[in-house]
Amino acid sequence: MNAPSDRDLILLARRGEAGAFGELVTRYQTGVFNVCYRILHERGEAEDLAQEAFIRAYDRIATFDVEREFGPWIRRVAANLCLNHLESHKVTAELDEERDADSAELPEAVQEVRERSEQIRMALASLPAAYRIVVELRHYQEMSYDEIAAQLNIPLSDVKSHLFRARKLLAEKLHASD
Amino acid sequence: MHLTDEQLNEYLDEAVNERAQIEVHLSACGECAARLSTLRKLFNEMESLPELALTRDLAAPFMRSSGLPAQLPAWLPLTMALQAAAALIVFIAAAPFVIRLIPDIETPSLSTVLIQFQTQWTAWLDRLSQFHMPSLPAFSLELSGLYLMSALAVVSMLWLVGNGLLLRNQW
Numbered sequence: 001m002n003a004p005s006d007r008d009l010i011l012l013a014r015r016g017e018a019g020a021f022g023e024l025v026t027r028y029q030t031g032v033f034n035v036c037y038r039i040l041h042e043r044g045e046a047e048d049l050a051q052e053a054f055i056r057a058y059d060r061i062a063t064f065d066v067e068r069e070f071g072p073w074i075r076r077v078a079a080n081l082c083l084n085h086l087e088s089h090k091v092t093a094e095l096d097e098e099r100d101a102d103s104a105e106l107p108e109a110v111q112e113v114r115e116r117s118e119q120i121r122m123a124l125a126s127l128p129a130a131y132r133i134v135v136e137l138r139h140y141q142e143m144s145y146d147e148i149a150a151q152l153n154i155p156l157s158d159v160k161s162h163l164f165r166a167r168k169l170l171a172e173k174l175h176a177s178d
Numbered sequence: 179m180h181l182t183d184e185q186l187n188e189y190l191d192e193a194v195n196e197r198a199q200i201e202v203h204l205s206a207c208g209e210c211a212a213r214l215s216t217l218r219k220l221f222n223e224m225e226s227l228p229e230l231a232l233t234r235d236l237a238a239p240f241m242r243s244s245g246l247p248a249q250l251p252a253w254l255p256l257t258m259a260l261q262a263a264a265a266l267i268v269f270i271a272a273a274p275f276v277i278r279l280i281p282d283i284e285t286p287s288l289s290t291v292l293i294q295f296q297t298q299w300t301a302w303l304d305r306l307s308q309f310h311m312p313s314l315p316a317f318s319l320e321l322s323g324l325y326l327m328s329a330l331a332v333v334s335m336l337w338l339v340g341n342g343l344l345l346r347n348q349w
Binding site: 018019021022023025026029030031032033037038047050054055058113116117120121124138139144145160163164167168170174 | 183184187188191193221223224225227228229230232233235
């Protein structure tokens with residue numbers, strides 16, 4: 001028997017089947033957590049806000065348009081939550097260093113990829129919050145300039161300038177670490 | 179004159195109208211082509227960033243039971259309609275027999291019921307005290323009775339199978 005579609009799970013969740021929503025969470029939790037992590041770069045907060053995003057989605061499931069794709073929607077809910085979190089807390093938390101304890105046992109090529117990924121994460125995390133959000137929405141959620149402007153309620157010119165400056169900073173940081 | 183950083187960014191973001199003009203320039207200008215290549219490499223690196231794994235299951239608060247919910251087959255709701263139709267047919271077919279078999283109902287008084295109950299109870303206790311395994315009686319039913327019993331058995335089976343399928347798909 002085929003796995004139920006997202007639409008089926010949403011309809012079941014609307015009928016009070018919390019487990020159906022749990023299955024949706026299982027499908028999208030890694031992606032949603034990574035949205036939060038790229039913006040916050042703090043694992044505990046990222047997991048908490050990812051959980052909060054799913055709880056809010058569950059509360060709004062009755063009014064969710066089932067013809068809409070759930071994945072992009074929940075990722076945007078998570079990005080908004082992180083944005084609000086950054087604005088309300090003015091987070092200056094120490095950045096996580098995601099390193100694997102057994103990385104010394106990995107092949108050199110794999111270690112290099114991991115180290116480069118970590119450099120990119122650290123470079124992203126060091127950006128101003130306003131830049132991080134725009135980078136997240138453009139590069140990871142594939143939104144257009146206009147969509148980002150509408151989502152963040154900022155002028156189109158700010159979207160462009162934030163994005164271009166963010167990329168310049170990232171290039172400088174990553175070039176410096178090469 | 180070289181392309182600006184903004185033009186290169188917008189070109190990669192597919193947010194420019196003058197793509198053809200930019201491409202003409204890029205084909206003729208090595209410096210701008212190199213800058214575009216560097217920027218594209220940055221895009222690729224960011225977008226190929228591997229996803230990190232969670233340390234806890236965010237689905238746990240929503241899970242009341244384990245396992246995937248099974249998708250209900252499209253034909254399953256038909257079994258309910260089938261049950262209702264079968265029950266109606268059997269009811270209509272059985273009505274004449276039931277009416278004939280049921281005697282006129284008299285409403286006894288409470289004392290009569292209690293006396294009957296006591297009599298039955300005493301008789302049952304007497305029979306129990308003298309119990310011995312009876313030989314099985316010969317199975318003989320009139321055609322009308324057999325028809326009625328068969329119909330009831332079919333309805334019962336349909337009911338059980340239908341409800342069994344529905345319950346199996348609950349989770």
